[in-house]
Amino acid sequence: MGLNFFKEIYNDDIIYHYTKSSIAIDYILYNEELKFGKRQYSIDPIESLKANGSVSFTGNYVDKEIDAKFSQELDKLAKRVFEMESAFSQICFCKNNIGHDFANKNYITQFEGHEELFGFTKPRMWERYADNYTGVCIAFSKKKILELNKKKYKLISKNVEYLKYRELNCRKVNNVSGNYLFKVGFEKYLEEIEKIAESSFFCKHTDYIGENEFRIGVYFDKNKCNVEEIKGELIFDKTMMLDIKSCIQAIFISSFSNEKQKRSFLEYAEKLNVPIIEMSWKHNSFEPIDYKETVKLFEKFDDLNK
Helix, strand or coil: CCHHHHHHHHCCCCEEEEHHHHHHHHHHHHCCCCCCCEHHHCHHHHHHHHCCCEEHHHHHHHCCCCCCCHHHHEEEEEHHHHHHHHHHEEEEEEEEECCCCCCCCCCCCCCCCCCHHHCCHHHHHHHHCCCCCCCEEEEEEEHHHHHHCCCCCCCCCEEEEEEHHHHHHHCCCEEEHHHHHHHHHHHHHHHHHHHHHHHHHCEEEHHHHHHHHHEEEEEEEEEHHHEEEEECCEEEEEEEEEEEECCEEEEECCCCHHHHHHHHHHHHHHHHHHEEEEECCCCEEEEEEHHHHHHHHHHHHHHHCC
């Protein structure tokens, strides 16, 4: 691939999604949609496990008498956090490591030596999310995705923060404070606890910092689900999808994918009129190859030998 391609995609707008080849071919590229996954199904227990929802009192408030209204307000606050944690759904992307002069027109350089600036070059992501290096990484325009879906959903999109355990403990809602409810009242506490809970949906442990994640989230709404047919039955209230029509900027395939999958990706790249790059893995790095040009070269070679 030419240097200009890498300069063009080195910006804050480009985000990357890793997945299995079969999922990309049969669903993402075919339907031009990405599926929201409920946070509670995340492998990471810090994301998937809910707070205990208990109520706490400290100091002089421990023995303070509470009436039925106050007790109901405590229950409502705990229930609201539970509802938010249960309903939040998300799609995860990688970002470029922005801040380098790489894309500057006056910066004379080459791609080699700058690989780590890009979100499609992460070995751990290719291993974990792209089916042990046999999957795919799709590049999107963040601005186009958010603009395309803003009328359908109230999207919440942010960069993920990476925190230590002690910091995570302070950023997540562990319980409802009776003391604080006495102090500020129900409406103010509800507003604050919703902000804290929602903010926690964009926090992960610092061990994940290499993922450099951008996350698009939404609260599950069965009235905005797509209609699915599963085993001959129409399902109306299970799955929310993110529209990605005209949002794909490039497709990065693995040299370890099988030829049938590579040709399927090529067909989609031709249809979408986007670059398709083969990550040709080496013993010490990789080589990004223009897959369209590679196929043309082999076809020309075959024609000469007929």
